[in-house]
Structures are given as C-alpha cells and as structure tokens.
Amino acid sequence: MNHLGHRFSRFVTRAARRYLVGADQRWVFEPPAPGWTPLPIERTSFYLHVPFCRHFCPYCPYTKAPYHESLIEPYTRAAIAEVDGWANTIGSAKISSIYIGGGTPTIALTSVSRVLTRVRERFRLTGDICIETNPTDIDNEIVQQLKDMGVTLVSLGIESFTAENLTMLGRGYDSIVAERALSLLAGSNFTSVNADIMFALPNQSVSSVIADIARAAELGADQITTYPLFTFPYTSVGEYLHLTAVSMPKLKVRREQYRAINQWCDQNDFERTSVWGFKRGNVPRYSSVTRDGYIGVGPGAGSHMTDGFVLNTFDLNSWMESLSSGGSAIALRMPFAGEMAGWWWLYWRFYDTRIPLDELDIVLGHDARKARWWLRIVEQAGFAVRNGEFLKLTEPGAFWLHLVQNYFALNYVNTLWTQSRRESWPKEVFI
Ligand code: SF4
Known part of the structure; x- marks a missing residue:
C-alpha cells in the first residue's frame, strides 16, 4: 500500500472505531500511572x-x-x-x-x-x-x-x-x-x-x-x-x-x-x-490468539485484562533488569472505555469464524443493537450464514476478514511494535 493508501486506511479505521466504540475510547498506549496495579482476576x-x-x-x-x-x-x-x-x-x-x-x-x-x-x-x-x-x-x-x-x-x-x-x-x-x-x-x-x-x-x-x-x-x-x-x-x-x-x-x-x-x-x-x-476429529482447538483474557510473561509479551491491554518492554535486557530489581516489566497500557472490551470480544469471534448471537447482549450491553445491525449486513452480503444460535462466516467471509485484518489490525500492531522496538520504555504510542 502506498503512502496515500495508508493515510486513507488510517482515516477509515479511525472513523469506523469512533462510530463503533465511541469517542471516549482513547487509542493510545502510555506508561501505567504511578501506583497502578492490575485488578484481581478470577x-x-x-x-x-x-x-x-x-x-x-x-x-x-x-x-x-x-x-x-x-x-x-x-x-x-x-x-x-x-x-x-x-x-x-x-x-x-x-x-x-x-x-x-x-x-x-x-x-x-x-x-x-x-x-x-x-x-x-x-x-x-x-x-x-x-x-x-x-x-x-x-x-x-x-x-x-x-x-x-x-x-x-x-x-x-x-x-x-x-x-x-x-x-x-x-x-x-x-x-x-x-x-x-x-x-x-x-x-x-x-x-x-x-x-x-x-x-x-x-x-x-x-x-x-x-x-x-x-x-x-x-x-x-x-x-x-x-x-x-x-x-x-x-x-x-x-x-x-x-x-x-x-x-x-x-x-x-x-x-x-x-x-x-x-x-x-x-x-x-x-x-x-x-x-x-x-x-480433524474431536480434539481441542489449537489457537494462539483467540483467548478471551490472558496474562503475558516475557519481553514484548502483552496481556489482555478486563479493563485494558498492557504490554511489556520489548528489550530483553531492560525486561530482565527491571524484574531483577523488583520493578515491573510493563511499559505501556491502554485502558478500555465504553464497550471496548465487548467489541474486542466480537473481533475475535469473527476471527473464530463463529459468532454466538446469544452472548451479544451480555458482552456488548447497549452496543449489542448496533452490532446486530452490522451482523445482518454481513449475513446479507453472503459473508456469513445463520446456524442455530451462531452466525458462521462463509469461506469468502473468512477471506475478506483476513484482508481486513492484514490492512487494518496489523497496522495497529505495526505502529505499536515499531515504537516498542525503538525505545525500551516509550512515552506514548498512538495507534
Ligand atoms: S526468527 Fe522468528 S520465525 Fe524464525 S525461529 Fe525465530 S521466532 Fe521463529
């Protein structure tokens, strides 16, 4: 994609995420505030x-x-x-x-x-x-x-x-x-x-x-x-x-x-x-990325908490030095606002190619209606079919999702990773 293409795709994603998640969500990773600690998790x-x-x-x-x-x-x-x-x-x-x-x-x-x-x-x-x-x-x-x-x-x-x-x-x-x-x-x-x-x-x-x-x-x-x-x-x-x-x-x-x-x-x-x-067969599904909530250990490891993402320093030496002196390895944090956690959940259900429709209300709260409206469009376009309580992506649906992921989501990862490789403890990263 050329420079103009990148600018256009950034404009489209910014407009789309503002429409979906709302203006309260700040798309910026910053060092955690002094005294911040992760919330207890069950x-x-x-x-x-x-x-x-x-x-x-x-x-x-x-x-x-x-x-x-x-x-x-x-x-x-x-x-x-x-x-x-x-x-x-x-x-x-x-x-x-x-x-x-x-x-x-x-x-x-x-x-x-x-x-x-x-x-x-x-x-x-x-x-x-x-x-x-x-x-x-x-x-x-x-x-x-x-x-x-x-x-x-x-x-x-x-x-x-x-x-x-x-x-x-x-x-x-x-x-x-x-x-x-x-x-x-x-x-x-x-x-x-x-x-x-x-x-x-x-x-x-x-x-x-x-x-x-x-x-x-x-x-x-x-x-x-x-x-x-x-x-x-x-x-x-x-x-x-x-x-x-x-x-x-x-x-x-x-x-x-x-x-x-x-x-x-x-x-x-x-x-x-x-x-x-x-x-093939009745085996547990192997997947590295679709888990709903995880804590990460190691240089560059990310964690998906109930209230946001955190990301460790990428630099091996900085990571080891900080932990060996009783400090934290977390370099950046992006808190969730509004229904961001729910939209993030829905993104990964698309990745799973199966969206459990009966969970939308619980996970997305008042944004569930908006999500349903978009899911109907996805269905009408032939990118998904109803299968009981699930909406299942078709093969074209899965392919186009792969493209969306390539050109949009990976751009976020790219911005975040590039900055995190340049500086061990970045001041802020806008994605
Ligand atoms: S360089 Fe990357 S792809 Fe190659 S073995 Fe190491 S982690 Fe795997």
Missing part, C-alpha cells in the same frame, strides 16, 4: 514468551534475541519474578490454558519447565498447555521433556516441505528434518499436533500449497494452521529490521490459494476453526 489464560532463536528468519517480526546459554538463567529468574508479580496483584486466578511461544521455546525447555512449576505453585491451572516447536529441535529427548512438563498440544513450525520455500524463508532446515519432526510428534501421543504451513509465498503455486498441507495431514497433523506471508516485512517494522528479502504476492494469488486450502480441508474432513486454522 479466571484467565497464561502466555510465556521465550525470545531466543539460534538464527533469525528474514521475514520474522516477533520479539526475539540471539540464543546464548549465559542468558538462560537471568531470563528464567526474571520470568519467575514476573509470574510472582502477577500472582501478587491479580491473586491465585484459575488458568484455563497456557500458551508457550517465541522465539523458539524448545531451545530453553529447562527454563520453561521451571517457569511452569512456579505458575502451578501460584495459580490454579485447569486447562491445556500448548507449545510452539521448531523442527530442528525435535528428538526423543525433547518429546520426553514436553511430556514431563504436562504439554498436551504441540505446534510445529514447518512452514513448507518445499526446498526452495524453506531456503527463501531462511528456516535453516530441509524437508527431511521437517518430516521426521512431524512424524515423531504425531506418534508421541499428544492430545493434538498442529502444523504451521505458510502460503502466498513468492512464486508458490496452488498445487505446491496443497501438497504441503496434504503432506502435513499424511504425516499425522490433526490441526493445520495456514497463514500467508504477513505484510510486516514491507511496513515500518520491516524497514526498521531491514527485512527486504521477500516480496508479497498479489491479492488474486492469495484469494486462489485460500480458496483451494478451504476446498482441500473440506474434502478431507478438516473443519475450519478460525480464519487460518483447521482441525
């Missing part, structure tokens, strides 16, 4: 960010740091201090799921295990533990460590089985390593194994995408998360990180590939569980 989810990577993939926008053994102990101590900080303020909440992402969690599993032990001591863990894994790390010993930690859902970042794609993405392994890792995880009796597969890669054909997801299913993945090469590398995050190595395919290509993926999944008993995700 039930939430937990996210642990493990930032270390052995090598950096050129397209990756996530918060990461080069792996060095000497960093693991101070990282672990800081993460445990942060768990304690959360428990001291929100109380011993019920934790309905744990998600461990990165970075590459599998290069620091002893550290992860120590943090999980502290989470179990300070909170009441009731749900699944999900973890992101990297093909290069998976062997029998790692699988045993995951089992010992109580991990139930595993996601393997394969991205592609095709040599050219793996080289272009700079993943640092070949298809034999990826296949061996997936077979081992699939045969290890986890509740579910998800395979991440990318599409819309430069010069990638529809048949190559379908071959990748078919191969993942054949090797035993019962969930497949497909996502396009995000636009981050071409935005200011990308510029700041000098990510210029790849280019984005045209909308027509993404449309064709997304349709083909949906068709393949439909014909092979994989039901759609989110805009990007599909699963």
